[in-house]
Amino acid sequence: MIIDQARRLRELMLESNNAAQPEKIKTTMSARVISIASGKGGVGKSNFTINLAIQMRKLGKRVAIIDADFGLANVEILLGVAPKYTVADVLNGTVDMESALTIGPMGCMFLSGGSGMAALTDLTDNQISRLTQGFIQLDSLVDYILIDTRAGISNAVTNFIRASSDTIVVTTPDPTAIADAYALIKSVKATMPDIGVLKLVINCVMSEAEANDVFEKLNGVSARFLGIKLLFLGYIPFDSYLVRAVRKQRPVSMQYPFAESANKYSLMCANLLNMEASKKGNIQNFVMKLIGRFA
Numbered sequence: 391m392i393i394d395q396a397r398r399l400r401e402l403m404l405e406s407n408n409a410a411q412p413e414k415i416k417t418t419m420s421a422r423v424i425s426i427a428s429g430k431g432g433v434g435k436s437n438f439t440i441n442l443a444i445q446m447r448k449l450g451k452r453v454a455i456i457d458a459d460f461g462l463a464n465v466e467i468l469l470g471v472a473p474k475y476t477v478a479d480v481l482n483g484t485v486d487m488e489s490a491l492t493i494g495p496m497g498c499m500f501l502s503g504g505s506g507m508a509a510l511t512d513l514t515d516n517q518i519s520r521l522t523q524g525f526i527q528l529d530s531l532v533d534y535i536l537i538d539t540r541a542g543i544s545n546a547v548t549n550f551i552r553a554s555s556d557t558i559v560v561t562t563p564d565p566t567a568i569a570d571a572y573a574l575i576k577s578v579k580a581t582m583p584d585i586g587v588l589k590l591v592i593n594c595v596m597s598e599a600e601a602n603d604v605f606e607k608l609n610g611v612s613a614r615f616l617g618i619k620l621l622f623l624g625y626i627p628f629d630s631y632l633v634r635a636v637r638k639q640r641p642v643s644m645q646y647p648f649a650e651s652a653n654k655y656s657l658m659c660a661n662l663l664n665m666e667a668s669k670k671g672n673i674q675n676f677v678m679k680l681i682g683r684f685a
Contacts, residue, residue, distance in 0.1 A: 419673055419676060422667050432541075436464040442659055467639065471493075475489065476504025487527045552581070552582055553671075555669050563594070591658065
């Protein structure tokens with residue numbers, strides 16, 4: 391079973407004519423790592439992550455999702471796919487990173503968080519080594535790594551943000567969601583004074599005017615009190631097709647590609663791919679920041 395899945399993964403990675411040829415193992419990150427975060431749960435963060443990944447696949451990009459919402463398994467539920475392995479199996483040496491990946495719709499891969507990475511700061515040296523080697527392996531397989539962080543403010547969330555190339559904050563027009571999004575941005579600034587630009591997505595809006603209003607409010611207070619500039623990546627309208635797709639455990643970008651929400655996901659994906667990554671780094675620094683060993 392492991393051999394069959396590994397073979398299938400390699401076939402998926404070679405689908406496009408410009409697929410990269412095997413390279414020697416390197417320490418410099420080439421994949422763009424994007425963390426998707428939210429100040430509170432229920433704002434559609436995981437759904438955004440999945441549909442962004444599907445839109446990337448439609449453009450021929452190699453992409454993998456890391457479900458870092460440990461213990462809740464949102465990604466696999468939304469995709470309707472049961473993973474055989476989780477990141478715990480990688481840390482314990484049961485399988486390597488490639489074998490632990492689950493193939494989802496359109497060849498979109500994901501790594502289930504399960505309950506094995508609840509305490510990254512408690513990893514042993516062997517587990518750190520396996521995690522490092524795992525990301526080296528993952529970096530050779532994909533162009534984009536999307537990290538679906540857990541909702542709220544915690545060291546685990548800020549460590550993922552610190553380690554990533556880019557961060558996208560997802561919120562809704564709900565006043566509590568806006569307040570919690572600001573609290574997250576404030577926490578990020580406190581731990582990463584040089585964070586620079588954060589990207590913002592506003593979900594479940596009734597109109598473009600409402601989305602612009604939410605952005606102006608959040609961007610205004612973030613710039614004035616935190617010195618952080620927000621970049622408005624886009625908005626997702628309230629869409630009955632999206633609700634129906636979630637209930638079917640299928641990404642709306644696949645189930646109802648004509649839906650307004652699917653079109654917005656497509657536009658945001660195109661915009662994101664045209665932007666330069668905010669940060670670059672190497673594998674070792676990525677893992678060390680991920681587990682909070684240094685700032």
